[in-house]
Amino acid sequence: MKKETKYLRIGTSYFKEVRKPLSSGDTMTTLIPWSAHCIRLDHGKTFLKDNVGLYDGFCFVPSHLQYEQKVAGFYNRYQPFQHTPREGDPATITGFLHHIFGEQIEMGYDYFKVLLEKPTQILPILCLVSEERNTGKTTFLHFVKSIFGENMTINSNEDFRSNFNIEWAQKLVIGVDETFLDRKEDSERIKNLSTARFYKAEAKGFDRQEIEFFGKFILCSNNEDHFIIAEPGEIRYWVRKIPALKFDNEQLLAMLQSEIPYFIHFLIHRNFAYQQQTRMWFTAGQLATPALKKLLNQNRNKLELEIAHILLTIVDEKDLDEIRFCTADVQDWLNKKHIRYKDLIQIKRILQNVWKLVPAKNSLSYPQYKFLTDGSVSEQTGKGRYYTLSKKQINEYNDIF
Numbered sequence: 001m002k003k004e005t006k007y008l009r010i011g012t013s014y015f016k017e018v019r020k021p022l023s024s025g026d027t028m029t030t031l032i033p034w035s036a037h038c039i040r041l042d043h044g045k046t047f048l049k050d051n052v053g054l055y056d057g058f059c060f061v062p063s064h065l066q067y068e069q070k071v072a073g074f075y076n077r078y079q080p081f082q083h084t085p086r087e088g089d090p091a092t093i094t095g096f097l098h099h100i101f102g103e104q105i106e107m108g109y110d111y112f113k114v115l116l117e118k119p120t121q122i123l124p125i126l127c128l129v130s131e132e133r134n135t136g137k138t139t140f141l142h143f144v145k146s147i148f149g150e151n152m153t154i155n156s157n158e159d160f161r162s163n164f165n166i167e168w169a170q171k172l173v174i175g176v177d178e179t180f181l182d183r184k185e186d187s188e189r190i191k192n193l194s195t196a197r198f199y200k201a202e203a204k205g206f207d208r209q210e211i212e213f214f215g216k217f218i219l220c221s222n223n224e225d226h227f228i229i230a231e232p233g234e235i236r237y238w239v240r241k242i243p244a245l246k247f248d249n250e251q252l253l254a255m256l257q258s259e260i261p262y263f264i265h266f267l268i269h270r271n272f273a274y275q276q277q278t279r280m281w282f283t284a285g286q287l288a289t290p291a292l293k294k295l296l297n298q299n300r301n302k303l304e305l306e307i308a309h310i311l312l313t314i315v316d317e318k319d320l321d322e323i324r325f326c327t328a329d330v331q332d333w334l335n336k337k338h339i340r341y342k343d344l345i346q347i348k349r350i351l352q353n354v355w356k357l358v359p360a361k362n363s364l365s366y367p368q369y370k371f372l373t374d375g376s377v378s379e380q381t382g383k384g385r386y387y388t389l390s391k392k393q394i395n396e397y398n399d400i401f
Contacts, residue, residue, distance in 0.1 A: 011055070015032060059072075060212050085264040085268055087262070092252075093260075094263075110272050110282075116268070127221070129221050130224065136242065146257045155174060155177075168215070230295050237295070238292070239292040325369070326387070328344070355397070366381075
């Protein structure tokens with residue numbers, strides 16, 4: 001038997017461990033079902049007795065610094081970490097990560113430290129966006145893959161949408177380059193997966209099976225506004241706009257790869273700058289960026305925009321510190337502005353689900369505002385279960401747009 005050939009019996013089935021070539025020029029370790037008969041033909045009748053690893057079944061236990069191939073008699077599908085920490089100066093890596101994470105560089109270091117030391121920990125969906133060219137987004141994906149090797153995959157949009165997901169469902173990091181997941185089901189799927197603990201994996205010719213899922217997503221896109229659907233209040237995305245690199249360096253990835261042992265040493269000996277505060281480690285406030293705000297703005301409902309603008313018009317004209325109004329008032333305002341939204345359910349959804357407003361418990365009197373034919377605003381007395389908004393809140397809603 002050649003030295004690199006390895007046979008396993010997992011449960012009652014035999015497998016051959018091989019290095020599968022990829023179009024990128026890299027290889028990945030994979031197990032191919034192999035028959036005992038073929039092993040005997042190739043290596044003789046007595047080969048099976050002493051030259052085949054025995055396992056009770058498969059498991060998936062991510063670990064980098066304390067990796068075990070055999071866990072309680074089960075074959076660990078997670079691939080061993082390929083780097084040995086070594087003291088040195090990762091100057092190229094730290095410079096490149098400053099370019100990617102900017103003022104959030106300490107969060108960036110924490111992100112990598114969590115991936116390295118706590119691979120089962122949930123993390124936010126990291127999104128790198130820019131309409132500019134030569135920003136280093138794709139280089140970043142390949143850099144992360146160089147660290148985590150076969151435990152990371154870089155997919156296309158079609159790979160992510162495919163029902164056959166076994167190629168990426170058991171990866172620690174799932175990168176999607178040139179992301180454009182503009183369907184509602186795409187965004188719902190990726191949001192659910194970002195916090196999922198189990199997932200239905202499916203391969204061609206095999207039944208679906210439930211597996212533990214520890215995937216972290218990194219999305220890169222040239223489309224800053226619509227690469228994915230994100231609704232107001234979304235807390236799973238960490239969106240960063242990446243500027244163009246100041247200079248071209250064809251050897252950048254090779255330089256980054258050469259410093260990985262130094263970077264691993266740096267991460268191990270560095271303390272966390274941000275301790276875990278949420279299930280995704282970072283808080284919504286820590287993840288907030290102008291790029292995330294822009295994404296949320298572009299995904300906002302046109303009806304919400306119109307309501308926010310009308311409210312601002314009224315409080316400015318009447319010099320109000322706060323305004324009270326009912327759903328029917330909003331419908332009347334929209335009609336007077338020739339915006340024909342007759343569905344009160346749509347209006348109520350924005351007020352209660354998006355803006356999180358709560359109507360008064362009882363029907364009470366309140367100042368009711370009406371638009372006249374000349375565009376001015378009149379005041380009268382109305383009665384109903386009104387909502388209350390301060391001028392500060394209304395200004396914040398309009399600032400969002």
